[in-house]
Amino acid sequence: MSAEVLVDQLTVRHRGPRGGRVTAVDGVTLRLAAGSTTGLVGESGCGKSTLAGAVVGLWPAAGGRVLLDGREVRVRTLRDRRWLAGRVQLVLQDPDTALNPRMTVERTLAEAATALVRLDRPRREHRVAELLDLVGLPSTTAARLPGELSGGQRQRIALARALAVRPRVLVADEVTSALDATTQAAVLDTLCELRQHLGLTVLFISHSLPAVRRVADRVAVMHLGRIVESAPAEAFFRSPGHPYTRRLLASLPAMTGALLPRPRIPVPPPAVHLDPLDVAAPPPGCRFHPHCPRGPRHHPERTVCAERAPLSPTTAIPTTTGHEVACHFPDDDAPGDTARTPG
Template sequence: MTDAALLQVRGLDVTYRRSRLRGGDVDAVRGVDLTVGRGETVGLVGESGSGKSTIGSAVLGLVPATGGRVAFDGADITQRTRADRRLLARRMQVVFQDPYGSMNPAHTVEDILAEALRYNLGLPAQEIRERVLRALDDVGLPPGAARRYPASFSGGQRQRIAIARALVMEPEFLVCDEAVSALDLSVQAQVLNLLARLKRTRGLSYLFISHDLSVVRYLSDTIVVLYAGRVVERGPAARVAETPQHPYTRALLAAAPVPDPVVQRRRRAERRLAPASIPTAGRSSEGCAFASRCPFAQDACRTRVPDLVDRDGVAVACRRRDEIDALAGAAIGAARTDRDA
């Protein structure tokens, strides 16, 4: 990883316009800042509805930003035209959760991978075929896969084809939007290892989006935690995933099973502290959005949005960040006492 920023997002707002009959406008993303360096993986993690996929779509130009700025390699791409986006496609690509839905079942894999090259680059047939075969080899598929149809592949193989489709453009930057969430654990690990290897061999940068903190931890250098459209914690992956400071990040960690029974019991106890509701649309701008679920919230938490304060390289939006460990330990201890009484 280098210090040069490839992607910079500053003050990003995205609002989905809806009629009053449908509940009014939805502020999906509010004031989000993030930076992806060259050769870096930044993981976006949060529940469904947290705004993480909307951020990826705004970066790619699939949804319009209503505020803020998105810059790629120093150039503002927030309001680029369709023609400009076609040029950007040579450098920015995406891998979605369900690759089969975007593959024409009547086309061979070679046709599917070659389409973007013909449309965006106009390369000669021989060079297109060389790029297709090289991309298939990079994702661990044999040359014969080019002649087969999508239906003849497993889910994990189709995800490899989706990655190959992104690679044929020889991009610098990939948005991976829940790229492994539909796969079983063994195949998920294989695809994560593939993405890690491609990062090294091709010098790729990733914006890696997932609801699973453990998956994000495996691949990411930096983790950004989102709740109700806002960043609540941001910092080095190991520190955020292993010693989270925001109550919401702690809840995400507590939801992940671990083989150690002692750790698992503590996580289960901490998980019981907060109600398991999900973020709702049309969020209030007053107070911390997580306050209604947070077992440590005070009146002040409900009246003012907390600032995202960086301390020792980890930024947290919580008034009580310094007290959370002690409060959680006391709450778990009290719950055990009541249960044993």
């Protein structure tokens, strides 16, 4: 059975490098509809992985909350952890973090399958074979050590390990980033099949927009700890609305070439380079305003952009089109998005 996840005005803070607290996720609202795949994209350091960690209970909320089928996710006791582990599982970029190099695949999967329930030996063996079949690996893989497998096979084992407890939600954080293009495509297809076959709700986190396009029903974009755009995948790739999203797409030539249809609207040339992300000291107002082709840098009268944060998309309350953009001037396409050289 699928589960719905609601990230409701969530704020997560980390300890900063020089003391103090850094707000990695700032008032984010995101709904993961039951049985859907939501792609979460953004540059490194924008808060994607912290958000993933909060959904699986690794990071406590400094504000807001995460609800799983209406129940608040809080990990205070071992019982809470077991409850959550049986429902939500995380798969990371590096499968080696989930696999013990000295344990055979069979032992790894058998341990995972019996983490929350008792299984006698025949049922354990049956479950291991079932898990290998689910992720498209032959039963002979059971006797192998992780070091004897390819990167793609190890990532499939990491997936099988996460599925061993029959979760209803899977958080996949950059799971294909370390794989070559062919293996990546095969693992993404397996992920889609698993989602359909098991009715999983998937949060797919990636900086690869082609990967997101292959698997996601809906896409959300994060920038400096906030969601700036959220839309059904088709609408998102056909007509991205936020200047930051357009800049993200424009910075990937392949995305606007063979892999993706070109947005109907003009995208700014990647001539204006973004400063490194600094989530510890974000600009006031709209955090994209120092770089925005629609903002005060090019339209000095638009002081509101530097003074007041636009409302974040709240995918919990979809608009009629379900395409939401956090911008004071959301309908201002060209010429505003055609980067003008500041005078």
